[in-house]
Amino acid sequence: MSRLPAALADPAVARLLQDLGPRLRRGGVSGEPRGRLPTGISEIDRLLGGGFERGCLSEIAGPLSSGRTSIGLALLARATAAGEVCAWVDAADGFDPPSAEAAGVALERVLWARPASAAPGASAALRCTERLVEAGGFALVLLDLSGREREVPRAAWARLARAAAASGSALLVLSRERAAGPQAAVALEMSRARACFGGMPLLLEALEIEAVVVRHRGAPPERAALLRLAAA
Numbered sequence: 001m002s003r004l005p006a007a008l009a010d011p012a013v014a015r016l017l018q019d020l021g022p023r024l025r026r027g028g029v030s031g032e033p034r035g036r037l038p039t040g041i042s043e044i045d046r047l048l049g050g051g052f053e054r055g056c057l058s059e060i061a062g063p064l065s066s067g068r069t070s071i072g073l074a075l076l077a078r079a080t081a082a083g084e085v086c087a088w089v090d091a092a093d094g095f096d097p098p099s100a101e102a103a104g105v106a107l108e109r110v111l112w113a114r115p116a117s118a119a120p121g122a123s124a125a126l127r128c129t130e131r132l133v134e135a136g137g138f139a140l141v142l143l144d145l146s147g148r149e150r151e152v153p154r155a156a157w158a159r160l161a162r163a164a165a166a167s168g169s170a171l172l173v174l175s176r177e178r179a180a181g182p183q184a185a186v187a188l189e190m191s192r193a194r195a196c197f198g199g200m201p202l203l204l205e206a207l208e209i210e211a212v213v214v215r216h217r218g219a220p221p222e223r224a225a226l227l228r229l230a231a232a
Contacts, residue, residue, distance in 0.1 A: 043225040062190030067209040077104035084139035087111040091125035092146040122151040136167040149179035157183035187215035
């Protein structure tokens with residue numbers, strides 16, 4: 001797993017992209033079918049019409065313990081298992097490599113950027129995300145803003161959406177509340193429906209999570225789903 005140095009100067013990003021070298025597949029020809037990145041979670045993929053669309057900005061919003069990070073890790077695991085190179089921009093400083101590996105993520109195909117350790121606020125994370133998306137070689141760039149989404153200016157979302165469209169990368173934002181507005185091609189809102197306990201003594205076994213499609217340009221046939229996530 002490559003990790004972005006604390007200094008977010010453009011030459012540092014350029015060196016990392018150069019180091020990844022042949023593992024990056026540069027952006028395809030304009031008009032080329034881009035397809036979708038499935039999460040492997042049947043309920044979510046059904047809601048999305050097969051997965052998150054490449055070349056689009058998507059968003060998953062929800063409070064703590066609502067399943068948004070679990071879906072992000074499932075998507076990352078499925079993409080890296082398919083040989084794709086991905087990036088996780090950790091503005092929330094919450095990415096845990098052992099947990100990601102336990103979820104099936106191939107860490108050697110993940111660029112982990114920690115802008116939160118270099119500069120406070122969301123600005124460094126946004127600059128980093130934009131550079132990585134513009135590189136055009138990542139199947140997925142995931143920006144975990146959880147808790148910092150209110151610091152993002154509206155104009156930044158338009159720039160990120162344009163960059164994703166130009167590069168063909170799927171850009172997924174994790175947030176506590178919706179922030180990207182109309183710039184998001186897809187927006188899911190997550191909420192915890194019920195805690196499930198079992199055994200003696202009673203222990204938390206799983207969480208039932210409700211996922212609701214609040215925005216989808218493709219008008220999917222279903223708008224909501226319940227899914228069960230095993231407790232960590």
